[in-house]
Amino acid sequence: QVQLVESGGGLVQAGGSLRLSCAASGRTLSNYFMGWFRQAPGKEREFVAGIWWTGSTTYYADSVKGRFTISRDNAKNTVYLQMNSLKPEDTAVYYCAADHWGLDKQDRKKYDYWGQGTQVTVSS
Numbered sequence: 001q002v003q004l005v006e007s008g009g010g011l012v013q014a015g016g017s018l019r020l021s022c023a024a025s026g027r028t029l030s031n032y033f034m035g036w037f038r039q040a041p042g043k044e045r046e047f048v049a050g051i052w053w054t055g056s057t058t059y060y061a062d063s064v065k066g067r068f069t070i071s072r073d074n075a076k077n078t079v080y081l082q083m084n085s086l087k088p089e090d091t092a093v094y095y096c097a098a099d100h101w102g103l104d105k106q107d108r109k110k111y112d113y114w115g116q117g118t119q120v121t122v123s124s
Contacts, residue, residue, distance in 0.1 A: 002026040002113040004096045009118030012086055016122070020081040022096030022115060029053045033102030034079045035111060036070060038092035038120075045095065047106035049081060059105055064090075086122045093117040 008020040020036070035050040049070040050059040058070050069082040079096060097111035104110050 002029065002032075002098055004098065004113055004115035006094065006096050006115040006118040009094060009120045011121045011123065014086060014088055014122055014124050016086050017082070017084045018086065018120060020083065020094055020096075020118060020120075022079040022081075024077045024079070024098070029077070029098060031100065032112075033099045033105060034070075034072065035097045035099060035105060036079075036081045037095045037097060037108055038090075039095070039117075040089075040092040043092075045108050047108070048094070050102075050105050051079065052102065061106075083120070086120075088122045088124045091120060091122050093119050 003025045005023045012018055030053050032053050033050055036048040037045050038048050039045040048061050048064055049068055051070045051072055067085045072079045095117045096115040098113040099111045
């Protein structure tokens with residue numbers, strides 16, 4: 001079993017920055033793909049960014065490319081999402097998730113484990 005705990009959300013003005021953290025515990029995640037998703041009120045949960053627990057390739061939704069950066073610290077079992085130049089449309093609950101296969105990275109149904117989410121609110 002895997003436990004994922006997100007933190008770092010909050011209220012920020014447009015143009016500001018936040019860094020989200022996802023702390024993982026439980027079974028080893030060395031073969032997992034880690035994704036960040038977000039869900040705004042009335043909308044579907046959407047893929048934001050992803051990274052393999054081992055390796056350096058990163059993946060981003062077009063809407064956040066150039067503004068968000070995903071990274072990980074294997075020693076701390078933590079994945080981060082650095083969010084810069086935030087916009088009001090980035091307001092959502094952000095979730096961390098783990099997918100054992102990583103074959104369809106943007107499909108939320110393929111992920112095995114989820115955190116509880118952290119709220120990000122960007123004011124205009």
